[in-house]
Amino acid sequence: MLRVAGLSVGVARPVGLRGTQVLPLLTDINLTVAAGEIVVVLGASGAGKSLLAHAIMNILPANAQCSGTIALHGHPITPLHPVALLPQHHGFLDPLARVGAQLSWMARRKGQAATPAALLASVGLDASVKRLMPHQLSGGMARRVLLALALGAAPDLIIADEPTAGLDPTNSTIVTTHLQTLAKRGGAALVITHDLMSVLPIATRVIVLDNGRIVAAAPAGQFTGAGEALPLPARNLWRALPENGFTDA
Numbered sequence: 001m002l003r004v005a006g007l008s009v010g011v012a013r014p015v016g017l018r019g020t021q022v023l024p025l026l027t028d029i030n031l032t033v034a035a036g037e038i039v040v041v042l043g044a045s046g047a048g049k050s051l052l053a054h055a056i057m058n059i060l061p062a063n064a065q066c067s068g069t070i071a072l073h074g075h076p077i078t079p080l081h082p083v084a085l086l087p088q089h090h091g092f093l094d095p096l097a098r099v100g101a102q103l104s105w106m107a108r109r110k111g112q113a114a115t116p117a118a119l120l121a122s123v124g125l126d127a128s129v130k131r132l133m134p135h136q137l138s139g140g141m142a143r144r145v146l147l148a149l150a151l152g153a154a155p156d157l158i159i160a161d162e163p164t165a166g167l168d169p170t171n172s173t174i175v176t177t178h179l180q181t182l183a184k185r186g187g188a189a190l191v192i193t194h195d196l197m198s199v200l201p202i203a204t205r206v207i208v209l210d211n212g213r214i215v216a217a218a219p220a221g222q223f224t225g226a227g228e229a230l231p232l233p234a235r236n237l238w239r240a241l242p243e244n245g246f247t248d249a
Contacts, residue, residue, distance in 0.1 A: 001188050002033040002056070002157055007068035009048075009055050009212075022065055025051055026212045029068070033157065033188045038179055038202050040220070041192045042237060043209035049192040050088060052209070053161045056190070057085045072157060082110075084155035088162040090142035093134040099145055100130025106152040119148040124174050139166050147175055158182060160191045164198040176202050196223070197243055208234050 007029040010022040026048050033039045043049050054060050056070055058077060072081050085092075094102055103116040117127035123144040129137075137145060143166065150158055160179065164172040179189045180202045191199050196206070203220035208231075216231040223230065227238040238244060 001035050001037075001073060002031075002190065003069075003071050003074075004029055004031045004056065005069045006030065007052075007055060007070065008066070009051060009060065010065050011061070011063050012065060024212060025064075026055065029214060031207060031214065031217075033190050035156075035186050035188055036183050037204040038183050038189045038191060038199075040196065040199055040203045040206045041190065041209055042194065042196050042206055042234075044194060047209045048212040049194075049209055050161050051212075053085065053087075053159045053190075053192050056159055057083070059085075082154065082156040084150040084153040084158050086146055086150045086158055086160040086163050088165065090134060090137065090139070090146065092146065093142065095134050097133075098130065099132050099134070099137070103130065103145075103148060103152055106149050110153045112152060112154050114152055114154075119152050120145075122151060122178070123148045124171065140168070140171055143167060144171060144174070147178065151178060155182075156187045158187070158189045160189055162193055162195070163191060164193070164195060172198055196237070197241065206234065208237060 007026060008024065009026040010024045012020045012022055015021045029052065041049055041052060055066060056077065060066060070077055072083055077083060100116040103119050107114050116130040120127055120129050125141065125144055129141065134142065158179065163175045167175065176199060179191065182189060193199055200220060200223055206218055206220055206223060207214055208216040210233065216233040218230050218234050223238055227235040230238060
């Protein structure tokens with residue numbers, strides 16, 4: 001479904017009076033996400049996880065330089081493709097439009113019949129939320145509205161950037177259940193997170209990103225016990241989790 005090959009991203013910065021230098025941020029990223037898969041990209045803050053999501057969605061800043069190929073169903077991704085971003089920040093919401101209007105716009109744009117009330121109900125929010133402006137939403141509500149927007153696009157693929165951050169266990173389960181449902185019906189998800197434990201139960205594979213490079217990849221089932229079967233970078237992260245007692249690899 002999704003194939004990323006040789007993806008490198010850098011930003012140009014001035015050097016001296018007239019020169020420029022490209023600062024590498026992602027280097028030679030190669031990954032695939034097949035139908036039915038939920039692939040987790042794990043890494044610390046600053047590893048390049050959100051940048052990877054933005055590169056796939058082609059929403060990089062103007063000074064970014066990008067090389068490599070990104071394809072969905074064998075074709076370059078365009079706004080017409082059935083892919084949705086579940087962003088990390090509620091700044092992706094239009095600050096001047098009510099929630100219901102934004103949900104309606106998304107559904108119409110993608111040719112879907114789902115109503116704002118139905119989309120809000122699917123993420124555990126009351127229909128009255130459609131009358132609110134984004135600044136009236138709590139952080140948790142905003143994240144669920146963003147999920148409703150992604151679902152309203154009826155995507156084959158969701159790129160989810162820190163989808164459970166700041167959510168309580170109940171609302172975190174709402175998010176992961178929707179991602180799991182998408183995969184079960186033949187879609188897929190690429191989940192970018194630093195909170196492995198919240199998404200590990202639904203994951204197929206885990207990719208470890210560090211300093212803009214993929215340093216390890218393993219089936220989700222290997223993240224168990226002391227992680228003996230894991231590649232060393234993944235084992236280090238796994239054993240350093242609080243749930244595993246912050247032990248050394």
